[in-house]
Amino acid sequence: MNNTNLITVIKDGRRQRRRRWIIVNALLVVIACILCVAMLMLGSTIYPVQDVIRSLMGESHNGVSFAVNTIRLPRMVAGLFAGLAFGIAGNTFQTMLRNPLANPDILGITAGSSVAALFCILILHTSNIAVSIASVVAGLITAVLIFIFSKGKTFSVGRLILVGIGMQAMLSALISYLLMVGAQEDIPTALRWLSGSLNGAQLPTLLPLIITVLLCAPIVIVLGKHLSILELGEQSATSLGLNTNMTRLLLILSSVFMIAIATSATGPIAFVAFLSGPIAKRLVGVGYSNVIPAGLVGVNLVLAADLIGQFAFEVRYPVGIITGLLGAPYLLYLLIRMNRKGSL
Amino acid sequence: MKLTHQFQTEEIVAGYDNKTILHGLNVDIPSNRINVIIGANACGKSTLLKTMARLIKPLSGKVILDGKSIDKIPPKQLARVLGILPQSPIVPEGISVTDLVGRGRYPHQSLFSGWTKKDYKAVAEAMEIMNITELANRNIDELSGGQRQRVWIAMALTQQTDILFLDEPTTFLDIAYQVEILDLLTDLNRKYGTTIVMVLHDINLSARYADHIFALRKGKLIAEGEPSKVITSKLVKEVFGLDCTVIADPISQSPLVIPKGRYHGHKDSNR
Numbered sequence: 204m205n206n207t208n209l210i211t212v213i214k215d216g217r218r219q220r221r222r223r224w225i226i227v228n229a230l231l232v233v234i235a236c237i238l239c240v241a242m243l244m245l246g247s248t249i250y251p252v253q254d255v256i257r258s259l260m261g262e263s264h265n266g267v268s269f270a271v272n273t274i275r276l277p278r279m280v281a282g283l284f285a286g287l288a289f290g291i292a293g294n295t296f297q298t299m300l301r302n303p304l305a306n307p308d309i310l311g312i313t314a315g316s317s318v319a320a321l322f323c324i325l326i327l328h329t330s331n332i333a334v335s336i337a338s339v340v341a342g343l344i345t346a347v348l349i350f351i352f353s354k355g356k357t358f359s360v361g362r363l364i365l366v367g368i369g370m371q372a373m374l375s376a377l378i379s380y381l382l383m384v385g386a387q388e389d390i391p392t393a394l395r396w397l398s399g400s401l402n403g404a405q406l407p408t409l410l411p412l413i414i415t416v417l418l419c420a421p422i423v424i425v426l427g428k429h430l431s432i433l434e435l436g437e438q439s440a441t442s443l444g445l446n447t448n449m450t451r452l453l454l455i456l457s458s459v460f461m462i463a464i465a466t467s468a469t470g471p472i473a474f475v476a477f478l479s480g481p482i483a484k485r486l487v488g489v490g491y492s493n494v495i496p497a498g499l500v501g502v503n504l505v506l507a508a509d510l511i512g513q514f515a516f517e518v519r520y521p522v523g524i525i526t527g528l529l530g531a532p533y534l535l536y537l538l539i540r541m542n543r544k545g546s547l
Numbered sequence: 548m549k550l551t552h553q554f555q556t557e558e559i560v561a562g563y564d565n566k567t568i569l570h571g572l573n574v575d576i577p578s579n580r581i582n583v584i585i586g587a588n589a590c591g592k593s594t595l596l597k598t599m600a601r602l603i604k605p606l607s608g609k610v611i612l613d614g615k616s617i618d619k620i621p622p623k624q625l626a627r628v629l630g631i632l633p634q635s636p637i638v639p640e641g642i643s644v645t646d647l648v649g650r651g652r653y654p655h656q657s658l659f660s661g662w663t664k665k666d667y668k669a670v671a672e673a674m675e676i677m678n679i680t681e682l683a684n685r686n687i688d689e690l691s692g693g694q695r696q697r698v699w700i701a702m703a704l705t706q707q708t709d710i711l712f713l714d715e716p717t718t719f720l721d722i723a724y725q726v727e728i729l730d731l732l733t734d735l736n737r738k739y740g741t742t743i744v745m746v747l748h749d750i751n752l753s754a755r756y757a758d759h760i761f762a763l764r765k766g767k768l769i770a771e772g773e774p775s776k777v778i779t780s781k782l783v784k785e786v787f788g789l790d791c792t793v794i795a796d797p798i799s800q801s802p803l804v805i806p807k808g809r810y811h812g813h814k815d816s817n818r
Contacts, residue, residue: 206668206671206672206675209671209674209675209680209683210667210668210671212680212683212684213645213667213670213671213674213683213684214667215684216643216645216683216684217645217646217649217662220643220646301637301639425658425659428653428656428658431639431650432650432653434637434639435636435637435639435650436633436636436637437602438597438602438631438633438636439633439636439637441601441602441622442600442602442626442630442631442632442633442703442706443626443630443650443651443653443654443706444622444623444624444625444626444627444653444654445622445653446622484641488641489639489640489641489642489643489646490642490643490646
């Protein structure tokens with residue numbers, strides 16, 4: 204094979220993978236749009252698209268405006284941004300640590316944010332902003348603690364995961380404790396929040412989430428190229444001239460911010476951070492950045508699960524119950540597969 | 548032709564935790580040559596290589612490239628001069644050979660740029676040198692150990708550095724692949740003048756392929772120079788604690804170490 208031929212072969216291969224990446228992302232965007240529209244149209248009354256658009260444009264239309272603008276739109280926006288946040292942040296951790304188990308759910312970072320948020324809701328009865336701030340601080344502290352506790356002579360992802368699982372168990376105990384001592388009338392709200400719910404979302408209270416995602420998601424997307432170098436391991440990344448500590452710090456900070464704020468807004472929607480990355484990777488393949496597809500998969504998971512939770516059953520279930528049902532079997536499957544390959 | 552560089556270490560002390568492994572090492576790497584570091588297990592040869600390749604920060608002392616300490620050179624700029632193939636690199640599951648080899652272009656690319664003509668050319672060239680053109684669009688998971696090793700070296704080559712460090716590039720390969728990899732590295736050195744610095748386990752292959760040998764013992768440099776001058780039975784005894792005879796390799800005339808052992812000699816056997 205001569206040089207020009209080879210270059211053509213290489214280009215063709217890359218073009219094929221690139222095309223797959225673009226098609227998958229386009230499809231994910233289309234599905235997400237459909238789900239968004241469905242979120243606005245569906246409810247106890249189904250409104251046609253024209254009415255939805257009219258009421259979104261600000262035309263008051265008795266009944267429609269209230270249902271769409273005040274109830275369904277915030278719910279959709281909450282799902283959209285929480286999905287992006289969980290999907291992108293989860294994928295970042297999984298890629299950086301090269302292990303699908305190493306995600307904020309299993310490492311206990313989400314649980315850390317939950318404890319702080321619950322403490323604010325149940326005990327302190329603080330404002331939403333305070334809940335957000337407390338969640339971020341607690342999420343960061345949890346992340347730092349996990350890294351400190353798992354620091355041995357050399358860094359090991361396996362140890363990190365085990366420490367994370369232990370941390371999560373401890374934080375779950377704290378959550379139970381908070382539920383025991385919380386005021387009786389606050390418990391239902393707390394429980395609904397804990398299982399992850401888009402119910403009762405309001406646009407003003409979603410503002411921290413929207414701003415955080417708009418700030419942090421682009422950072423992670425831009426760093427996507429660095430992330431794929433980091434994936435090659437510390438030594439290769441250093442050899443390629445990547446400032447590994449700086450990159451890792453930026454990625455972890457952005458991810459924890461997104462996870463914590465999303466958790467404080469919607470509650471820890473189970474397994475979205477865990478599922479999005481691997482599903483996205485299955486869809487787009489390896490080679491191109493997995494950040495955007497993971498975010499889109501996150502959005503689709505949350506919105507679809509919320510629609511299912513709202514309309515598929517006699518009783519309305521919060522979104523986290525549905526994602527939990529989806530995620531648990533996948534976790535088992537993953538454990539079995541990793542065990543067979545000996546990579547656990 | 549690759550540029551000539553001055554690359555040396557100045558009183559390097561390095562180690563892990565409380566254990567010092569290198570005790571004040573001064574090494575001057577001859578440019579555009581094949582340099583091999585030899586020594587017994589745990590003598591610090593891998594640590595020396597990693598310190599020179601800035602994977603380990605020395606506890607004291609400096610690694611100097613063209614008169615400048617390497618920790619003062621911006622990482623990306625340094626990565627265009629100096630590359631390393633780690634001993635056990637990590638492979639992202641399911642990645643194609645092209646994409647993996649292409650990641651070596653990272654130090655030449657900006658944050659937003661896609662692949663340029665230069666990138667494609669560099670990847671193609673590296674694949675040709677490493678003889679993996681047929682594997683371009685294959686999945687790395689499907690390859691054999693020898694093929695994988697060639698892919699990894701190709702990735703280091705696309706980085707197009709003047710100096711290339713390799714930490715035991717032939718471990719886990721059978722003898723035919725070992726010779727093939729070393730031949731390919733020699734091609735690289737002869738064709739492009741790439742300075743090669745590597746750690747090798749096999750003293751006879753080292754003697755054959757090296758232009759310059761560094762012999763380490765317990766974190767100290769005890770001999771260096773051309774293999775024919777350096778590798779003597781006295782040195783082998785000193786470095787490895789092995790009694791041996793050194794003869795001329797019938798193919799290359801380089802020194803060939805024949806270990807004595809306890810069982811197979813005429814005079815000294817216990818018969």
